[in-house]
Amino acid sequence: MIDKQYLIFDWYSENKRNLPWRSVKDPYYIWLSEIILQQTKVDQGLPYYLKFIKCYPNVKSLAAADLESVLKLWQGLGYYSRARNLHSAAKQVMTDFGGVFPDNYDSLLSLKGVGEYTAAAVSSFAYGEAKAVVDGNVFRVLSRLFKIATPINSTKGKKEFTILANEILDKSQPGEHNQAMMELGALVCKPKSPQCEICPVQGICLAFADKTQLDYPVKEKKLKVKVRHLNYLLFLDQNNNILIRKREGQGIWEGLYDFPCVETSESVDEVKEFEGVTLKNVFLDLEVKHILTHQKLMVKFWVHHKKDTPKTNGYMAIPIGDISNFPLPQLIVRYVNESSFFKR
DNA sequence: AACACGGGGCT
DNA sequence: AGCCCAGTGTT
Structure with missing residues (x-):
């Protein structure tokens, strides 16, 4: 845990958005929200989350649905493999886990469409397991705080940031810690226009110290269209x-x-x-x-x-x-x- | 390690 | 037009 980390907690408790999946502990709802939010902004995913919990209020109902109905509900959200994997994973929960949602990081990883990020998110939010999430927000916040120039989309970078994220993870409240880090990235430590003037950890940010915020995170590769x-x-x-x-x-x-x-x-x-x-x-x-x-x-x-x-x-x-x-x-x-x- | 995989919003 | 988003699976 880094010194003065309480500043992030204090900021989070004052400024966090009131999002529906934050007020539940049911792993099904948390998992569903995390799949929807992969590569997707909260504003875009929120209406889909509400549709899905209404139409499929539990993992059993989702598992029993037709794939085509799930895809229809997913229509417009993109990355449709998420919908196919979502449906597949729901069936996995019914068959491999007797209808009870897996309750730890390693078991969660066995579900289709659940990778390291989502397994860490669900296990920490729903069960308090001490696993740090490393998403786009966390990459950005950590790269700026510590001025780490390793490309975030390289294997080396992914390892390095995951180790660091777990080192600074507050093991006594990993879920809140993870949420706070991501919320800081989403609302303050933004890609193009970071709001450093209102950032709770401005004082310990190495990038802010020499005004190089916009140089981080470093990414390699160009997208070819x-x-x-x-x-x-x-x-x-x-x-x-x-x-x-x-x-x-x-x-x-x-x-x-x-x-x-x-x-x-x-x-x-x-x-x-x-x-x-x-x-x-x-x-x-x-x-x-x-x-x-x-x-x-x-x-x-x-x-x-x-x-x-x-x-x-x-x-x-x-x-x-x-x-x-x-x-x-x-x-x-x-x-x-x-x-x-x-x-x- | 590199690539495929959507759609929308911001700069 | 380019970049980014609560990433994962395949090759």
Whole structure:
């Protein structure tokens, strides 16, 4: 424990946000909140947490649900493997742990989608186990406090920061300590505009001492964004049926639904065939640029009117109005909301 | 060790 | 446009 650490506790008790998962001890709720909050801001995750605890009030109900229902509830939150793993882990709890949530760090680690961070969070919050969380906030706070320049996304950095975080962990109240460190990072020790003037540990911060806060944390690697050209085809027949497909295999949006798609290396002005079938009268309906973290999608939505929907393997015909019953990528949601073909 | 995996908000 | 977010799993 570092000297004057009580300053962080005092600040936390005065300034902490009132978040619903902070007022519960049930590991199921804490685990659920932690999965939702992975790589996700509180403001974005909060409504999903409320939806999930209402729809699935306990691990048993979540385990009994259809994966597709879980994905539908998760729609819009991104990183959909979290939803698949969430569902898988709930089943694990029922089968491997007799329906009782695992109560220690090592057992928690065996759950799908639970890594070192989440295992530390749940074990410390729910059970008071002395494990330090090391998330983006903690990396930033510690790197500035101690002026540690080891890249936080390197194996060496991850080890180093984990050791340090556990050294300064207040073993008498690990849950509160972890919450306080993260809250300080989220509200004060922010990435671009740290509020050092109101920081409770300004006086012991090595980076603040020489005004190098913005040099920390150090990160290596640059993100390379891949540009893709997608051409979605809306096959619309006389009965207002369309074709959709479930995205299988690994890749983006696994388990979600979208339309038949032709990917091209460059932007195209027409679509003449789909899976070996020649198409005539294909009209451009909408063109959008969709930005993801690691992909820039240049997307064209084309419409093809047909008497009957083609019977193509792997695709299913549904009434156009039923599209919203399926879990969809935000890109498709965007199209459904903007295209006149989906207006009732 | 490097990479894939969403979506939204802030600068 | 670039960066970041209560990270994890796969290769």
